[in-house]
Amino acid sequence: MPRRRSPDTRRLILDRATDLASVEGLEGLSIGRLAEALEMSKSGVIGHFSSKEDLQLQTVEAARALFEAAVIDSQASRRAEHGRERLAALVESWIAYVASEVFAGGCFFWAASAEFDGRPGAVRDRVRALTQRWLETLEAEVRLAQRLGEVSDDEEPAQLAFELHAFVQEANWARQLLDRTDAFDRARRAVERRIAAAAPGALAANDA
C-alpha cells in the first residue's frame, strides 16, 4: 500500500521514530524497523528520507520540536515571571516532561547524547548544538535573575545551570536504569533547594 508523501504521514513516522530511538538508539532506526513498527510498507516510509542520516536528523528535529513545545513554550514556563520563578518553571517543566514518559526510553536527548558523543558527524553536531542551546537558555535566565536581584551575584550562571541540568539528567538515568520511580521527586527536591540556596541572602550556601 504505497502512500503519498503527506506531511501527516511524515509526522506519524517521525513520532514513532523518536520513541523507537529513545529505546533502541538512533543507529537502530531503519526504514525496515520503522515500517514494521508502524505496520506500513517500506515503500510508504522510504520516500520521506533521503538517507539514514537524513532520517536520524529529522528524528532529532522532531524531538526538538516536542521538547520546545512542552518545556520552553509550556504554559507554566510562559506564565512564570522572568527571574527565579521562570528558572524554576523551566526546570520543573523539563522534569514533568521527562517524567511523563513521552518517549518510551526516557529523555530522547540523553539517549542520543550517549549514543553519538563518540560518533563525529552531522547527528552529533546537531544533538550537541541543541543541548548546548538548552543549557544557554537556563544560563540566560540565571543572568536575568541576577539583574533582577533574585539570584546572588556570587553565583556563576554556567555553574548553576550545570547543577540544575545535572539533577534532571540524573533522574532520567535513575528512572531508566534503576527503575527508581522516586527519581523525579529527588530531582525536584534538589532543584528547589539549589535555587533557594542561590538567593542573595542564602549566605551559608554560598560560602563553599
Next chain:
Amino acid sequence: MPRRRSPDTRRLILDRATDLASVEGLEGLSIGRLAEALEMSKSGVIGHFSSKEDLQLQTVEAARALFEAAVIDSQASRRAEHGRERLAALVESWIAYVASEVFAGGCFFWAASAEFDGRPGAVRDRVRALTQRWLETLEAEVRLAQRLGEVSDDEEPAQLAFELHAFVQEANWARQLLDRTDAFDRARRAVERRIAAAAPGALAANDA
C-alpha cells in the same frame, strides 16, 4: 595464528573491549571487531568467550575491576578518615578517574547505562546492580558521617548520594558531548559546595 587461552591474552582482549565499548557501545562489540582492533586472528579471540553476551558480561566485569581499583580502593579513598573526608575522597577519586579518560569514550558505566537501560537481560541486570552498589557505597558513607556528627541529620543519605552522583555523571556527559574541558572542575565545585552545605551547622542550605 591460533593462541592458547592464556589469562594474559584474555585480559588484553577485555582491556581493549572496555575501551571500544565506551565509544562504540557494548552491542557494537564482536569477535571480529576485537580481533581487528587488537590485530589478532578471530580464532585467537573467540576461545575466551562462549557467546556475545558472555563477552559483554566479561567486559562489564573488567570495567568494574578497573573502577573499584581506581576509585573505591584508591590510596586517596583508603587513606581518608571515614565520614565527610572519605565521602569527599570517594567522589574526588571518581572524578579523577573519569577525567583521566581511562576509557576513550568516557565513563564506561554511563555509556553502558544509556545503551542497556531499555534492553532487558543479563547485561542490563549487571550494570544496574553495579551502579546501584556504587550509589549504596556513597549512601553508607553519608550515614556513617551522620553517626560521626559530620553530616546533618536533616540530610537524607539517598538524596545526598543522588546529588553528588549527578554532578559527576553530568561532567562526563558535558565532557563527552560538549567537549567541555572545564566540566570536571564544575563537578568538583558542585561537590565541594554540596558536602559543605551538608555539615551540621550549614543551616541556610538545609532550609529548602
